[in-house]
Amino acid sequence: xxxxxxxxPVAGLGGAAGLKGSDGxxxxxxxxxxxxxxxxxxxxxxxxxxxxxxxxxATVVTVPGAMGEAAARAGGAEPELAALAxxxxxxxxxxxxxxxxxxxxxxxxxAGGDGTxxxxxxxxxxxxxxxxxxxxxxxxxxxxxxxxxxxxxxxxFAGSTTEAExxxxxxxxxxxxxxxxxxxxxxxxxAARVRLSGRKxxxxxxxPTTVEGIxxxxxxxxxxxxxxxLGPGSTTRAVxxxxxxxxxxxxxDVVADGVPIGIDVSERALLDLVDGHEVAAVVSxxxxxxxxLGRGNQQISPRVLARVHELTVLATREKLAALGGxxxxxxxxxxxxxxxxxxxxxxxxxYRESVPYRIVPASEESVG
Amino acid sequence: xxATVESFAKLPIEAKPPLRRFHQARxxxxxxxxxxxxxxxxxxxxxxxxxxxxxxxxxxxxxxxALPEMSQLHVLRHYVRLSQETLGVDxxxxxxQGTCTMKYSPKVNDxxxxxxxxxxxxPAQPEDSVxxxxxxxxxxxxxxxxxxxxHRVSLQPNSGSAAIYTNIAMIRAYHASxxxxxxxxxxxxxxxxxxxxxxxxxxxxxxVITLMPDAEGHPDIEALRAAVGPRTAALMITxxxxxxxxxxxxxxxxxxxHGVGGLACYDQANANGILGITRAAEAGFDLCHFxxxxxxxxxxxxxxxxxxxSGVAEKLVPFLPGPTVEFDGExxxxxxxxxxxxxxxxxxxxxxxxxxxxxxxxxALGAEGLRQVAETAVLNNNYLQHKILxxxxxxxxxxxxxxxxxxxxxxxxxxETGVHSEDIGVRAADFGVHYWTSHHPYLVPEPFTLxxxxxxxxxxxxxxxxxxxxxxxxxxxxxxxxxxxxxNSTVHKIDPTCLDDPEQWAPTWRAYxxxxxx
Numbered sequence: 001x002x003x004x005x006x007x008x009p010v011a012g013l014g015g016a017a018g019l020k021g022s023d024g025x026x027x028x029x030x031x032x033x034x035x036x037x038x039x040x041x042x043x044x045x046x047x048x049x050x051x052x053x054x055x056x057x058a059t060v061v062t063v064p065g066a067m068g069e070a071a072a073r074a075g076g077a078e079p080e081l082a083a084l085a086x087x088x089x090x091x092x093x094x095x096x097x098x099x100x101x102x103x104x105x106x107x108x109x110x111a112g113g114d115g116t117x118x119x120x121x122x123x124x125x126x127x128x129x130x131x132x133x134x135x136x137x138x139x140x141x142x143x144x145x146x147x148x149x150x151x152x153x154x155x156x157f158a159g160s161t162t163e164a165e166x167x168x169x170x171x172x173x174x175x176x177x178x179x180x181x182x183x184x185x186x187x188x189x190x191a192a193r194v195r196l197s198g199r200k201x202x203x204x205x206x207x208p209t210t211v212e213g214i215x216x217x218x219x220x221x222x223x224x225x226x227x228x229x230l231g232p233g234s235t236t237r238a239v240x241x242x243x244x245x246x247x248x249x250x251x252x253d254v255v256a257d258g259v260p261i262g263i264d265v266s267e268r269a270l271l272d273l274v275d276g277h278e279v280a281a282v283v284s285x286x287x288x289x290x291x292x293l294g295r296g297n298q299q300i301s302p303r304v305l306a307r308v309h310e311l312t313v314l315a316t317r318e319k320l321a322a323l324g325g326x327x328x329x330x331x332x333x334x335x336x337x338x339x340x341x342x343x344x345x346x347x348x349x350x351y352r353e354s355v356p357y358r359i360v361p362a363s364e365e366s367v368g
Numbered sequence: 369x370x371a372t373v374e375s376f377a378k379l380p381i382e383a384k385p386p387l388r389r390f391h392q393a394r395x396x397x398x399x400x401x402x403x404x405x406x407x408x409x410x411x412x413x414x415x416x417x418x419x420x421x422x423x424x425x426x427x428x429x430x431x432x433x434a435l436p437e438m439s440q441l442h443v444l445r446h447y448v449r450l451s452q453e454t455l456g457v458d459x460x461x462x463x464x465q466g467t468c469t470m471k472y473s474p475k476v477n478d479x480x481x482x483x484x485x486x487x488x489x490x491p492a493q494p495e496d497s498v499x500x501x502x503x504x505x506x507x508x509x510x511x512x513x514x515x516x517x518x519h520r521v522s523l524q525p526n527s528g529s530a531a532i533y534t535n536i537a538m539i540r541a542y543h544a545s546x547x548x549x550x551x552x553x554x555x556x557x558x559x560x561x562x563x564x565x566x567x568x569x570x571x572x573x574x575x576v577i578t579l580m581p582d583a584e585g586h587p588d589i590e591a592l593r594a595a596v597g598p599r600t601a602a603l604m605i606t607x608x609x610x611x612x613x614x615x616x617x618x619x620x621x622x623x624x625x626h627g628v629g630g631l632a633c634y635d636q637a638n639a640n641g642i643l644g645i646t647r648a649a650e651a652g653f654d655l656c657h658f659x660x661x662x663x664x665x666x667x668x669x670x671x672x673x674x675x676x677x678s679g680v681a682e683k684l685v686p687f688l689p690g691p692t693v694e695f696d697g698e699x700x701x702x703x704x705x706x707x708x709x710x711x712x713x714x715x716x717x718x719x720x721x722x723x724x725x726x727x728x729x730x731x732a733l734g735a736e737g738l739r740q741v742a743e744t745a746v747l748n749n750n751y752l753q754h755k756i757l758x759x760x761x762x763x764x765x766x767x768x769x770x771x772x773x774x775x776x777x778x779x780x781x782x783x784e785t786g787v788h789s790e791d792i793g794v795r796a797a798d799f800g801v802h803y804w805t806s807h808h809p810y811l812v813p814e815p816f817t818l819x820x821x822x823x824x825x826x827x828x829x830x831x832x833x834x835x836x837x838x839x840x841x842x843x844x845x846x847x848x849x850x851x852x853x854x855x856n857s858t859v860h861k862i863d864p865t866c867l868d869d870p871e872q873w874a875p876t877w878r879a880y881x882x883x884x885x886x
Contacts, residue, residue: 053852146786148851156863191869209870317559317578321809325583344594352575353566356591 001055003154004105004127005048005062005079006098006120007071008112010089011040011135028089040134041071043147044111047132048075050151051109058155061105063098066090071111092119099123107154107190111147113137114168121166121185128161128188130154140166142187153190162191163234167286181286182296185249186234210316211235213351215242218282218314219258220351227277228255229270229304231297233284235314252299267299271307280310290323292359293341294331302334305341313347313357320347320355331362338363387831387838390800391856393452400446401877404436410443434878453858455802457668461828463752464796464803466773466817467562467610469640469662474732477665477725486724491716495701501724502700505693505717508727515738516636516656517649518679523718524689528637528659529564530713531676532604535633535655536572537710538680538687539602542631545687545708552601552630558587560609560775562637563807574601581811585613585766592624600630607651608638610807610817612749612770622652631655631684639663640821641746641772644739654681660719664726675722689713744822745772748829752820755833759840761785765812773819775812778840782814787843787850789814795842795853799835 010028048071051058060077062068067086072079082101086094095110099120102108107128110120113135120129131143132150141164144150163186170182215238222228230236230253240247240260247253251264254273262273281304286295292313293300305311313328330341338361347357438446455462462470480486489501505523512521525531536555543552555569558579566576577595582588587605603625608614615621622632634648634656640663648656660666661674668674680688689712691704717723733741753774756762761781764774778789793803793816806815820829843850854860866872874880 050848053848145788148786148848158863160869316809318809320580321811324813325581344591349578352570353578354575355578355580356594357580358588358591 001058001155001157002080002105003051003058003060004102004108005044005060005068005072006095006102006108006110006112007040007044007063007066007068008090008095008110008116008119008134009040009066011112011116012043040111040132041066041074043132043134044068044071044109045074046147047109047111047151047154048072048077050148051155052076052151054152054155061102063094063101067094067098095119096123099125103127107157109150109154114140114166117142117166117187118168118184121187125187128157128190130189137169139169139181140164142166142189157190160191161188163187164189165234181291183232183250183286210318210350211238212242213353214314214316214348215239217348217351217353218312219243222255222258223278224257225278226256227261227274227279229253229274229279229281229300229308230255231281231283231300233286233314235284235316236282239282239314250296252297265299267301267304270299270301270304274304274307279308280312281305281308282312282314284314285319285323285328290326290328291362292328292330292345294329294333294362298333300332302332302337305332305337311341311345313345313359315347315349317349317355320349320357328357328359329362330359335361335363387835388800390798392455392797392800392858393449394858395449395453397446397449397453399877399880400436400438400443403438403442403446406437408437408439408442410438410440455797455800460801461824461832462802463818463820463824463829463832464793464801464816466612466775466804466819467637467807468668468804469638469659469772469819469821470668471640471662471665471821472823473665473667473725474729477728480728481721481724486720489720491720495699499700501717501720502693502702503695504724504727506695506700508723508730509693511727511730512658512677512679515643515647516634516658516679517647518653518656519682520685520688520692521677521679522688522692522713523675523677523723524713525657525676525678526673526714526719528562528657528662528674528676529568531657531659531678532562532564532635533568533571534676534678534689534710534713535657536568536574536602536604537713538655538678538684539631539633540572541687541708541710542684543601548629552599554595554597554599555602555604556592556595556600556625556630557604558606558609559811560587560611560613561604561606562610562635565604565606565633565635569602569604581611585611585768586615586617587621589617589620589624592621596624596628596630598628600625600628602631602633604633604635606635606638608641608771608773610638610773611766611775611812612638612641612773612819613766613768614641614771619651626652633657637662638772640819641742641749643742644735645742648679649681654684655679660722660726665729666722666725669722673719673722675719675726693717741822742772745820748820748822748824749773749818751826752818752829752833755829756818756836759833759837761840761843762836772821773817775806775815775817777812778814778816781840781843785843785847785850787847789816791851791853792816792836792839792843794857795839795850796835797854798856799838801832801835 060072060079062072062079063084064081067090069079084101096119100123103126105127108125109130109132110116111132111134114137117131117140130150130153132147133143144153165186166184167181214235218239219242230239232250237247237249243258245260248264253260254262262269283292285292330338332338342360344356345359347355349355457470509521525534543549553575554577555574556577557565569576579587579591607618625632631654634653636656636658656679658677661668686708687710690706690709691702694701694703749772763777765777789805796803804817806817874883
């Protein structure tokens with residue numbers, strides 16, 4: 001078994017320094033100036049220890065120096081090294097290059113946060129990946145709940161995979177007190193029970209069949225003549241797939257009578273497509289904070305929402321559980337629209353399964 | 369001779385350590401089908417003294433049954449070994465399987481059911497020859513009707529979940545009889561109700577609406593208001609829920625559902641904390657069910673057949689499964705002439721052995737005794753809660769007083785050590801006790817659910833709490849050691865993915881052969 005390892009040596013720097021993230025070299029320099037130490041290396045080493053304890057025969061393949069070799073050795077491995085010479089300090093480009101260089105592994109482990117996950121996503125890994133949580137922001141579903149869990153999940157990987165979302169917050173906005181998660185895409189991860197991160201709570205992950213069940217339920221309830229706006233997200237994309245079309249992961253699509261009539265549409269195009277029709281909007285929960293409107297789906301604007309007759313939210317029960325009792329949030333930019341949306345919304349959690357769940361204007365809920 | 373005895377008595381006997389040095393049997397025992405040897409037999413049946421009769425082709429098997437061929441000794445040894453590889457209720461302090469009400473099943477009740485007058489009954493015997501067992505069914509039904517306050521009870525269901533299914537089948541028949549079967553296609557339940565409610569409703573064709581808990585830990589009554597309507601067939605709810613929290617507004621929940629024409633069905637899986645204190649009828653419920661293997665002490669029987677009971681208000685009596693056991697003042701008889709009945713939910717009367725055990729248990733206790741059961745179960749739970757909350761890293765979300773069980777959380781311990789609740793449970797098995805987390809998904813982070821019932825002594829509860837305190841301390845000093853557990857158990861780590869993956873799971877040998885060996 002060959003396990004790839006990439007460490008983002010500066011991940012987590014900003015957290016200790018109270019900087020709410022480590023994106024950008026300026027922030028990293030500031031963090032170091034405040035006396036922060038990176039912890040990604042030691043967390044990666046803990047993952048390697050757990051991996052080797054469970055699979056002593058596993059070969060760790062990694063990058064020379066601080067981007068993996070040091071952590072692999074600290075974890076007790078004799079690593080195989082890729083022919084790379086990352087910069088000092090390393091950059092996002094080095095992470096992407098490492099992902100591409102480590103293509104011939106069974107599972108690729110990376111230590112970092114949501115920003116690192118985005119770099120891994122951008123590089124387009126051809127193998128299952130799993131994050132070792134070491135960053136300040138770890139909202140993406142592609143992380144294990146802890147370093148040892150990541151090592152074990154890699155050791156026990158037997159070919160079964162699922163998709164996990166990569167989300168990231170706008171750090172500048174976050175430093176200003178606003179939580180603004182955005183969905184960037186999905187990564188293929190090992191389908192290990194329990195060990196994947198349920199965001200900030202240690203809940204279990206849902207089986208891949210749950211998402212298919214949610215999609216079937218949405219499709220079964222579709223009525224002729226109604227224009228269905230499908231927001232971004234892997235759960236809403238599953239609805240498109242259930243109808244036989246690919247749709248977009250990050251954009252807004254429109255479906256009528258089972259056929260896509262708009263893919264990745266703008267607000268303007270959306271208004272044209274729904275004009276004069278009965279309209280239903282189907283959105284999913286973006287990030288761990290419970291946002292359903294106004295984050296990554298601004299195309300579904302107050303003007304569009306004014307024409308929506310029925311709003312349905314899609315979420316697995318695990319995702320609702322991970323909210324820890326907090327409500328869903330609407331932040332459309334228009335307080336009147338947010339207020340109108342307040343109350344109980346039908347959250348589809350599976351085929352013929354739903355949860356009436358509270359949705360409130362984001363301004364009424366302190367988050368962060 | 370006497371000198372030997374004396375010197376033996378003088379041998380120093382080392383004091384036992386505070387925690388048991390338990391080690392479970394590990395037999396590496398194959399599956400019974402793998403032990404089969406062609407031609408091996410348990411009984412050599414002698415030749416009949418009469419000429420063989422050719423069976424009609426219609427009743428003859430084409431191929432012999434695929435059953436293991438073994439001798440008696442090997443069958444006995446196989447099952448005794450398996451029994452040594454479990455942590456059954458007769459050997460461990462079984463307070464760790466919360467919601468399952470693992471109480472002592474009095475052994476004297478086993479003697480009643482092994483008595484030939486019960487053991488040799490045939491389910492198809494004529495009524496006149498089984499008046500005694502019919503009387504037990506009749507009297508047991510009347511007692512459960514009194515305990516629930518409902519009108520009649522069926523003891524036909526095979527298990528608790530079969531009783532819940534019986535209830536949803538009666539709900540469906542009731543609405544259909546009023547011409548509202550099509551319209552009422554939704555069943556409302558709660559996140560902390562017994563999950564069989566959602567499962568049975570779904571199996572019966574209903575859409576399931578689940579209410580999440582509010583900030584107090586009660587099911588969200590505002591969500592119920594948003595959910596009820598002309599499509600509501602029923603509310604199926606457990607109280608106290610699996611958190612151990614009793615919903616004080618339960619009568620309002622029932623009223624809201626009645627207000628839209630729905631029925632209210634009480635899952636009494638957690639009845640052990642309310643026996644003799646409150647009843648389903650007092651909150652206005654139309655139906656309820658009991659698990660005889662939980663509240664009424666019969667063995668759980670490895671997931672079936674245990675025994676269930678379905679209780680109904682008067683308006684639902686016509687829909688009870690049939691035939692019903694009736695009494696005309698002189699004679700007990702079966703009434704199969706019930707045109708609106710949902711029909712049989714199992715062959716014959718019910719799980720007679722467990723009905724007899726539960727009957728004996730109730731008769732031994734009486735009404736006062738039943739109330740004492742609930743009071744003792746609550747007292748035990750209060751004591752255990754007090755002990756558990758002294759362990760650093762353990763908490764009880766929502767912080768309120770519970771009835772007969774508590775869903776606790778190791779969230780603080782996990783954040784400090786990275787050790788999960790599952791890890792703690794596996795390590796607890798090294799000390800010879802069972803431990804359970806929670807149904808999924810985990811609403812309470814890093815959950816564990818303890819239900820001490822009335823059976824356990826103060827010393828038992830102290831021992832259980834001491835084991836958890838010890839493991840929590842181990843998690844702080846050596847988390848990897850806890851994660852590496854179990855060390856003294858029958859098996860080491862198992863891969864749980866086969867439980868979730870339809871391609872892998874194999875509940876029978878045939879499925880195992882089909883999916884993994886062919």
